[in-house]
Amino acid sequence: MDTPNRHLADTLRNLRRQRQWSLDAAAARTGVSKAMLGQIERGESSPTVATLWKIAGGFETSLSSLLVPTPPACSEPEVRRAADLRRSPAEGEMLVAPLFPFDERLGFEVFELTLPAGYVRRSAPHEPGVTEHVLVVAGCMAVCIGDRWHALAPSEAIRFAADQPHGYRNDGDSPAVFHNLIHYPRQWGRAD
Amino acid sequence: MDTPNRHLADTLRNLRRQRQWSLDAAAARTGVSKAMLGQIERGESSPTVATLWKIAGGFETSLSSLLVPTPPACSEPEVRRAADLRRSPAEGEMLVAPLFPFDERLGFEVFELTLPAGYVRRSAPHEPGVTEHVLVVAGCMAVCIGDRWHALAPSEAIRFAADQPHGYRNDGDSPAVFHNLIHYPRQWGRAD
């Protein structure tokens, strides 16, 4: 399988053309011979990590951008209407409205959560490296991280590592609403 | 400079140990000889992209994770209190409260924006690949993407490519509040 070599070939050639560098110029900047660069650009050679590192350095770019295709940003605007959001909750239960599902390119997902008055929820830890954000929209609530509760008012927010037990609690008399933004550590360039 | 090889060596050995695989087992799964794997783990060899691809495949992980150190997630919870948020706006001006500044590890930043009644703002395009999210907290507003306006009510949201002219408008009589989440394309493994 030479998928990464193919992509490497294309991006490297595009990068060089884009900057109007000759093979010699690129060789001078990267410290890699022009012959090697030419072969890589044509997909005839699979460079070692060491030379790839020199190339990335000379081009002042990242290793990853040379190896894995940078996913194109979403072109069409995506709107979430109220009609899409209202998930039927059991009475007295938490209401979960997915605003934006997980997107590989962005690395996170966003929910709108509504907690009935007095509601308490504890969540199991997520995978290691997961970061959760709570942005209070309305109501008075508290977030539990580990064993400490953090009280939050509207317009306040908290960010915490979610790979530990955590929970939410509504301290007020009216429903509490908050945006829940969960970020997962990126896994780029999966091989299968 | 052998920084990536050093990191590759450590992470590869850790990964294998963590899964309790012998070199033979790893060789069977990756299709790379155990001798090669041993040398790479010991930092004695700089593998080619092709073999690195096979290794990533066998370990069911990403190329990037083998090459660049995965930044640790934030360990201490970060709270944004109301006191931190209130930026003094000129009267009749837009109020910008930074909730979470840009974080290299997460790739985005979050603001809370408040638009006075009738306020209209146009923004210049961001860099290519930037994705913007508008999550309406209160009020009736509209978002302009390119030349089209999208009306939004509370609890509604929109995601769009921000590398084009865009703008916000408050359609109601009361201030409109929304969370603004801006994602920047990641650049991993810079060589310098």
Next chain:
DNA sequence: ATCAGTCGTGCGCTAAAACGCACAAGGGCC
């Protein structure tokens, strides 16, 4: 003259096999 591609050579990556090491299971003996 400049740029891209090719040729020949050496070194390094890569795989298969052989090696050394540690540990556990037995087997014979006192």
Next chain:
DNA sequence: GGCCCTTGTGCGTTTTAGCGCACGACTGAT
């Protein structure tokens, strides 16, 4: 029982051989 030696097995390392990466020099084309 305790003891020593052997055998076997699994693991990581080292060796051997060759294929391919990587470079400098050359050629051709515009």
